[in-house]
Amino acid sequence: MSVAVIPDQAQATPLLSVQGLTKHFPARNGRIVHAVEDVSFDVRRGSTVGLVGESGSGKTTAGRAILRLVEPTAGKALFDGVDLFSLSAREMRTYRQKLQIVFQDPFSSLNPRMRIAAIIGEALDARGFARGKRRADRVAELLALVGLSPDHASRYPHEFSGGQRQRIGIARALAVEPEFIVADEPVSALDVSVQAQVLNLLGELQKRLGLTLLFIAHDLSVVEYLCDEVVVMYLGRVMERGPRRLLYAAPRHPYTKALLATAPVPDPTRRRTRVALHGDIPSPIDPPSGCVFRTRCPEAIAACAGMIPPLDHVGGGHHVACIRHNDKTI
Template sequence: MTVQGDPLLSVNGLSKWFGSPSQGVRAVNDVSFSVGDGEVLGLVGESGSGKSTIGRLLLRLLDPTNGTIRFEGKDISALNERALRPLRRRMQMVFQDPYASLNPRLRIRQILGEALDAHGLARGKARAARIAELLELVGLSADHADRYPHEFSGGQRQRIGIARALAVEPRLIVADEPVSALDVSVQAQVLNLLQDLRRKLGLSMVLISHDLDVVELMCDRIAVLYLGRLMEVGTAEEVNRNPRHPYTRALLAAAPKPDPDAPKAQRLLKGDLPSPKSPPSGCVFRTRCPLAIEACATTVPALETVAEGHAVACIRSDVQELMTS
């Protein structure tokens, strides 16, 4: 799936295997998507679906086994660390655990200052002013700069992590489960902050989450992953209101509903996620799919367009009618 115009980020045939191709773990398998300038794409799936691995591949924290990653029109798939360095400013990550990602021995001004120093962005008074600006940008006070990470709540630490990512003025943020480690009471505050920053700074984002409510709130488009493969890609509204893949429908059915009058969550998925060391032949979802037929064991479904801006990887042309009957 592609976006209109030249995408900021474009991924084609991306794969990542840990170990040998025959006996290793196939964490990501032939994944393609793009992210437009100012767009937020959500990557959704169960634990073990390959979401976080893709996030690290996009920023070249991991090297891809196959495929290409183009950022700002340049293929960064095989660039060495020296060639990647100028690009690091424009693509940053917000990690899941805000405490583990912050050095507990450094004060906040040192944590934020490291990024500025690494890229030579500010010195002296300008450096101190930029640190104060970053803290205020994420809803904290300039006075917080002299504190240590353990002196903050989880939500505040995640705000500091966001400030660190923004310090180098990136165009793309990869946010890996940015609120899953936080109390429910502060999750909405951090999500609202990310929304505000996106509008204010014109950021593009890849938001990794298992929470479909979070993804629908934050994202323009959603890409659904299962065992390292894309099952469905479409606009957030279309995927949530009109899911075309049995796996997407199962995820939506299992999601808790805040409305007490809404239908109760259902568990449509049977069994456990297969091992990525020995994925099923054909369609990787077939062993848990209620609509699987014999051909699903031998055919790897391609991601094909079923409506404008909406693509699904399923060989059954009648899948929509079967899911709604």
């Protein structure tokens, strides 16, 4: 498998542009679950964007809606200029090869009745990539690519550790040579030492193969290590987004500050100010009026209940959705 070389101009061009993504689910008594509301961000070709937030923030739903694993309610997802949401089911099938996903749980995402060769080879069969010896050679190549032995192809998933299973999941996603991968919390179920190994693997694969990644996580320390840009979500909406270095050096939104305050810092000389968040994330069936974060925000004022703050640009590609922390109020 050759090393991908991405031209500088291509690096500046979004491979994926998500515009106004909204996903609602029906609930009882005619009510609606507002899982994702008006989410917009770009993913540059060859880069990694982190989608971060607590459980219930809508980040996994957003990732799956982009891939049309759940059907979006509104918005656009322009992949290389083509709106994925406007495609028919038949047209979308032609894009499945380019768009893949690595699931969160390495234990339930692999069929326990299938050998590893069949799990990885299933994608090859579906796309007609290889048959017979070529198929076996390709499976062996993919296993080696993710740091496993080709001999593992004859084993079953229960014979592997969680980290090894996630490597198999990554190999399966790479089988059809995708351009874009959604990594849905791929290390959250793993031990800390194993997390680092899988993160290193993803970083190496991205550089070697020229992959574009949407990395979903709840841990900002993980995202800082891997991602070029960060999108912070809360209760279905984007609170803040921007280049990693700006967002970590000077977070503007109170929610981002709170997430950073709880993230572990490997350097003992660095200290972060603790930000207390009281209560639980509200129900997406009945989200708060105005800013959805206001019920837990330590800096909320009365005006926060009266308007949904726009995602304002505050410089350098940094955007913030807060009436107290945008470029108009500082």
